[in-house]
Structures are given as C-alpha cells and as structure tokens.
Ligand SMILES: [Zn+2]
C-alpha cells in the first residue's frame with residue numbers, strides 16, 4: 456500500500472483545488488460538444504502543472520489531451536476526463552466530478568513520480584451523454600499507443616468492475632392515409648395503430664430476450680387530431696444488449712416487430728438508425744484488482760452488485776474494445792438516489808459526495824503510480840486484454 460499512502464498525501468495537498476474545480480464546472484453546465492469552459496479550465500490547470508496541452512479542433516473542439524512525459528521507458532497511461540452536462544438538469548450525472556478527479560489524480564501522480572515514469576496523459580473526452588465523443592476520438596487516433604485508460608464515475612453505489620450494454624437509437628416512422636375518422640374511417644390507413652402494435656409486440660418479445668437486454672421507447676408523433684385518421688406516427692427506441700451478438704439479435708427482433716405492424720396496418724415504414732453505436736464495456740479486471748483494495752482501504756467499500764446488473768451504456772464501451780480500460784463507480788449518494796435525478800444533482804456537490812470524490816481520486820492516483828512502478832502489471836493488463844480480444 457506504499458503507493459496509496461503517498462497518493463493520499465498528494466491528494467490531500469491538492470484537495471482545495473480539486474473541490475474548487477468540481478464546483479466551478481458544476482456551476483457552468485455545458486452540453487455535448489459545447490463544453491468550452493470546462494475543457495479550457497481543466498486543460499489550463501494541467502498546463503500550469505507542466506503538462507503539454509493539445510487542444511481539439513473541428514467538431515471535437517472541446518476535446519484535449521495533456522501529456523507529461525517521464526524519462527523512463529514505460530507504459531502510456533491515460534486518465535479520462537468527462538465534463539458534459541445533461542439538458543435541463545445540469546450535472547446530474549456528476550461529470551464535473553470526473554473532471555476534478557482526472558485533474559487531481561494526474562497532478563498527484565506527476566508530483567509523486569516527477570520524471571520517474573513513462574507517459575501520463577489526461578484525455579479530455581467531450582459529449583459522453585449521447586454524442587459519442589470517444590467514438591470520434593478513437594477514429595481520429597487520440598488513443599493510439601495508449602496502454603491503459605482509467606477514469607472514475609460518481610454513482611449511487613461503489614463498484615470497481617461492471618460491464619455496460621451496447622446501445623443504439625432507432626426510430627420507426629409509419630406513413631398511412633388520412634381520412635375522416637367518423638364518416639369514412641374505412642378509407643384511412645391508421646399510422647398510430649402501427650405504433651401501438653409495435654409497442655405491444657415489443658412487450659411480448661420481452662419474454663424471449665437474452666438476459667440483461669433492454670429495449671425502451673417513446674412515441675415521437677401520434678397523430679394530429681382525434682377526428683383525423685393519423686396519416687403519420689413515429690416512435691423512437693433504445694435497443695441494448697450485453698454483447699454485440701445479443702445487441703444485433705435484439706435489433707433484428709425489434710425491427711421485425713416494426714415491419715410486422717406496418718404489414719398488418721398497411722402503412723409504409725421508414726427505419727432511421729442513429730449511426731452511433733455504443734459497444735459493450737469490457738472492464739480490465741487486472742486493473743480492477745489493483746484499484747479495489749486501494750478504494751476499500753480508503754473507505755469506499757464495494758457494494759457487491761453483480762457486474763451485469765444496474766448498468767447503462769457509455770462511449771467508453773467502444774474504447775474498451777481497443778484499449779484496456781477501468782471505469783470504477785464511487786458512491787456519492789444513498790442507493791435510491793440515482794444518476795440523472797434532481798437528488799443526484801445535489802449529491803455531486805455535497806460534503807459526502809466531495810469526500811468520496813477525494814477518495815476515488817486517491818485510489819485512481821495510486822493505481823496509476825503502481826502501473827508505472829510495477830513493470831509486470833502493465834504486461835498482465837495487456838495479456839488479459841489480448842485474451843479478451845481473442846474470445847470476443
Ligand atoms: Zn449519464
């Protein structure tokens with residue numbers, strides 16, 4: 456636990472700045488790809504600490520990376536930063552905490568190791584909440600040469616290792632025929648009926664879906680007036696699976712339901728798939744075995760929730776298919792107060808939340824220090840990742 460006691464001291468010295476960063480990003484919530492203040496604030500704080508900052512451009516103008524190069528041959532370790540907020544509800548996912556932890560952990564590691572390390576990076580990844588910032592960054596090569604990528608995420612429970620679901624958004628648009636709903640309903644083709652049948656057949660499908668799959672949707676258009684047979688109706692769904700195979704199976708089944716309801720009603724169907732597919736998240740368990748004892752020694756006790764349960768989706772899923780990743784959650788609230796709620800919004804700047812933030816930052820810093828110090832660890836992380844690639 457040598458790395459832990461050192462990290463503890465370093466994070467304690469940085470605590471006022473970590474808390475300050477947590478709060479000032481919280482105060483200025485910014486949406487997908489518009490996180491100008493946050494990206495500028497984090498990267499200039501890292502520049503002041505000696506990191507070489509590269510700013511993003513184009514659509515990724517709020518991406519950045521900040522690099523500290525040691526003099527030793529060693530792994531390239533990326534600490535991931537997220538800083539986008541949610542529409543209307545601000546930082547209710549607590550990405551302000553992720554930003555503050557990435558800054559705190561990186562600076563703590565730099566102060567502890569100086570030049571006695573490989574390459575340490577903070578990678579600022581915009582638009583996690585639906586924008587797929589990491590997908591674009593992977594395409595542009597921001598993670599080339601990275602041996603491990605780590606971050607921490609606030610949640611309603613503490614858990615080091617959890618998987619996440621693949622997800623895609625899909626919209627079904629039905630085109631029927633308008634008619635007088637009382638005088639001549641027989642001349643109409645009811646597009647709303649197609650949407651209702653779609654929901655009913657998906658609900659029947661739920662009994663036969665693979666474990667942990669999810670499908671959930673809303674009606675985006677349901678007609679224009681009760682006295683007109685709806686000529687247009689539409690619905691949007693998220694389709695999720697724990698593996699790409701399950702995800703593809705679910706997508707095919709849901710699409711079949713949509714086609715069947717078009718056929719039954721006589722509507723024409725247009726299927727609009729969002730091209731962003733978040734892939735399943737595969738945590739690197741070797742990294743998890745290092746992080747967890749550090750977190751627990753600091754009082755962040757793992758809640759013991761199985762790794763396939765209480766999970767969502769994230770663009771780090773795609774990154775975990777190309778780089779070994781760790782995405783531990785740390786509790787900032789009671790279990791019934793969950794991310795994306797008004798109560799969670801309060802928790803991410805509460806005393807309890809910020810205490811947990813400092814602990815998670817410390818465990819993250821200690822894990823990164825160990826990765827630089829212990830040559831066999833980076834090799835084991837790689838070995839586990841290669842086995843995963845072979846078997847996926
Ligand atoms: Zn979220």
Ligand SMILES: [Zn+2]
Pocket residue numbers: 548549550583608
């Ligand atoms: Zn989040």
